[in-house]
Amino acid sequence: MDPVTRKDTWISQSRKNRIAKWGLRVASFLVFLAVWQWYGAKPEMFAVAPPSQVFPAFYEAMLSGELPKAAAGTLYTMAVGYLLAVVVGIVVGFGIAVSVWARNTIEPIVNAAYSAPMALLIPILGVYIGLEFQGRLFLVMVWAVFVIIVNTAAGVRETPPSLMEMAQSFGLNPWSIYRKVIFPSALPYILVGLRLGAGRALRGAVTAEILMSTTNLGKFLIDAGSTFNMPKLLAGIMLVILLGLVIIQGAEYLEQRILSWRRV
Amino acid sequence: MTSLLNKTKARDPVRVARRLAALFIIPVILATGCGERVADSALRVAITSPTQPSYVETIYGPVHYGAEFGLNITADDFRIFDSHATATQTVLAGQADIVGGSFVSHLIIRERGLDFKMFCPFVNMDDFVMAGRNGVTEVEQLFDPDTRVAIDSPGGASGVILNAMLQAAGTGKTIADLPNVRILESSALRSSVFVADGVDATVIHLTQFKQAAEQVSDAVIITTLYKDVPVFIKEAFAAPASWLEENLELAASFCASVLKAARELPRDFDLFVSAVNEFVGVPPSEAMLRETFDLISQYEFWPKNGDLEPEAITQMAKMAVLSGVLEEVPDPTEVVDRRPINRALELLGGRVE
Numbered sequence: 001m002d003p004v005t006r007k008d009t010w011i012s013q014s015r016k017n018r019i020a021k022w023g024l025r026v027a028s029f030l031v032f033l034a035v036w037q038w039y040g041a042k043p044e045m046f047a048v049a050p051p052s053q054v055f056p057a058f059y060e061a062m063l064s065g066e067l068p069k070a071a072a073g074t075l076y077t078m079a080v081g082y083l084l085a086v087v088v089g090i091v092v093g094f095g096i097a098v099s100v101w102a103r104n105t106i107e108p109i110v111n112a113a114y115s116a117p118m119a120l121l122i123p124i125l126g127v128y129i130g131l132e133f134q135g136r137l138f139l140v141m142v143w144a145v146f147v148i149i150v151n152t153a154a155g156v157r158e159t160p161p162s163l164m165e166m167a168q169s170f171g172l173n174p175w176s177i178y179r180k181v182i183f184p185s186a187l188p189y190i191l192v193g194l195r196l197g198a199g200r201a202l203r204g205a206v207t208a209e210i211l212m213s214t215t216n217l218g219k220f221l222i223d224a225g226s227t228f229n230m231p232k233l234l235a236g237i238m239l240v241i242l243l244g245l246v247i248i249q250g251a252e253y254l255e256q257r258i259l260s261w262r263r264v
Numbered sequence: 265m266t267s268l269l270n271k272t273k274a275r276d277p278v279r280v281a282r283r284l285a286a287l288f289i290i291p292v293i294l295a296t297g298c299g300e301r302v303a304d305s306a307l308r309v310a311i312t313s314p315t316q317p318s319y320v321e322t323i324y325g326p327v328h329y330g331a332e333f334g335l336n337i338t339a340d341d342f343r344i345f346d347s348h349a350t351a352t353q354t355v356l357a358g359q360a361d362i363v364g365g366s367f368v369s370h371l372i373i374r375e376r377g378l379d380f381k382m383f384c385p386f387v388n389m390d391d392f393v394m395a396g397r398n399g400v401t402e403v404e405q406l407f408d409p410d411t412r413v414a415i416d417s418p419g420g421a422s423g424v425i426l427n428a429m430l431q432a433a434g435t436g437k438t439i440a441d442l443p444n445v446r447i448l449e450s451s452a453l454r455s456s457v458f459v460a461d462g463v464d465a466t467v468i469h470l471t472q473f474k475q476a477a478e479q480v481s482d483a484v485i486i487t488t489l490y491k492d493v494p495v496f497i498k499e500a501f502a503a504p505a506s507w508l509e510e511n512l513e514l515a516a517s518f519c520a521s522v523l524k525a526a527r528e529l530p531r532d533f534d535l536f537v538s539a540v541n542e543f544v545g546v547p548p549s550e551a552m553l554r555e556t557f558d559l560i561s562q563y564e565f566w567p568k569n570g571d572l573e574p575e576a577i578t579q580m581a582k583m584a585v586l587s588g589v590l591e592e593v594p595d596p597t598e599v600v601d602r603r604p605i606n607r608a609l610e611l612l613g614g615r616v617e
Contacts, residue, residue, distance in 0.1 A: 047353040214447035
């Protein structure tokens with residue numbers, strides 16, 4: 001087979017694969033909708049409204065502006081809290097990786113806090129920070145920061161010694177070593193931390209809005225739930241899931257773009 | 265290469281079939297209810313919140329007095345939830361027969377199209393108070409734009425309770441007229457924010473107020489549910505109308521056992537304490553139990569005669585409409601089936617004062 005024909009065959013195969021992948025996704029989604037409709041439409045079913053009621057409720061809430069307004073408020077809280085988490089997470093992560101003192105003092109606390117449920121902090125936050133915007137920001141920040149710290153520290157530690165030795169042999173100063181060797185080497189880990197942190201920040205924002213001073217999407221969900229408006233409640237949940245999907249997919253896309261220089 | 269291999273695997277018909285089968289089978293398993301089932305029993309009860317001292321009679325009565333009325337029930341026949349929707353769904357799915365929960369929530373459930381009827385009230389009053397600080401001592405001050413008031417979301421208890429307080433105080437206003445509101449779902453959170461000076465007034469339990477008052481020198485009780493609101497129905501048992509039609513005697517026996525506990529426990533502090541120790545997960549201190557007991561006894565928190573009078577139902581429904589959780593006031597005869605209550609009173613030998 002000559003190279004041109006082989007390339008055409010490969011492109012054709014690649015296209016078929018892509019069609020098959022999307023075909024499977026669409027089919028799975030349709031099957032999921034069908035099962036959901038069947039399950040939710042059962043007369044004895046109350047807690048799970050069928051999509052035939054949820055999608056109109058979603059459309060109505062979007063059209064009235066109620067859901068977009070709530071989502072905008074949640075995303076704002078999430079974005080500000082996440083930015084704080086990124087700054088704190090990368091700085092502390094670097095500190096833990098390069099400082100023996102930080103490794104012995106801060107890292108155990110980070111590891112313990114990473115696995116602790118952050119909602120436990122809410123009663124304390126109520127007293128010291130308040131349950132309004134500042135409190136919510138703090139909760140989003142702590143929800144997202146630890147995964148960024150852990151990944152940043154791991155990435156910095158994984159810098160190949162051979163690269164460090166080469167940098168030193170070229171006479172680079174410490175700042176240049178950080179900038180030109182350690183940071184690019186740790187970047188894949190840092191970006192994974194940022195991606196995971198973005199998902200956790202959204203979860204933190206919605207949780208804070210439900211469990212702290214109720215507002216935005218949290219209020220939308222609480223109001224719908226407490227009045228048993230199940231189509232509206234599921235419409236809100238659907239939007240949260242969609243936002244999570246968009247945020248994670250967006251973060252993945254950015255990660256791939258930023259790391260494209262690493263690919264052969 | 266790995267990527268290409270993965271793509272080839274994804275198109276493998278066997279793998280595709282397995283994935284589709286999984287998509288079908290998992291929801292079917294969920295739908296057919298392969299989860300834990302309660303033991304077969306004459307009556308299975310779903311309760312919408314964990315048992316508290318202020319409504320311990322709901323479980324103590326059936327378990328200890330049920331046999332007197334021909335009821336075969338144990339503590340295992342009670343399923344405790346933390347959500348009215350889940351408890352209601354449990355009844356609809358046939359995993360429980362009746363549901364005990366908020367009166368207003370039962371009304372909303374009916375408005376959502378489920379033919380549930382209430383047949384036995386079990387809590388009328390509660391120890392909720394409107395607490396104030398920073399000079400907020402009068403109900404009218406709640407409508408000052410500078411007064412920060414914390415309540416829960418429209419469907420929650422404190423919103424309806426505050427509306428009842430506002431009506432009883434003759435303000436002619438509702439929670440919708442409050443200009444500076446913070447929505448905090450749990451009374452514990454509202455209490456801690458009140459202590460931290462995050463709000464100037466809030467609806468909390470009396471016990472929480474007393475703890476808060478130790479740290480807030482100017483904390484005052486502005487109004488209370490139990491002293492100032494003449495009519496309130498907080499919690500009741502409900503069941504699908506069709507179930508009640510077929511099980512009137514069973515519902516009456518259950519109601520009679522609950523009403524008997526509502527009559528007996530407020531008479532004897534030691535009995536009340538033993539009931540709390542038996543059925544409440546983490547019982548409060550005896551001093552706190554004494555306070556609760558005194559309130560229950562003095563203000564008749566528990567209905568001894570199963571009163572669900574049309575006027576009271578209409579009043580509660582109006583409060584729910586004002587709170588924005590109910591669209592219209594229902595016909596009181598439609599939401600309650602009085603036959604089990606009447607029969608329960610017969611079984612108990614009549615009404616008591």
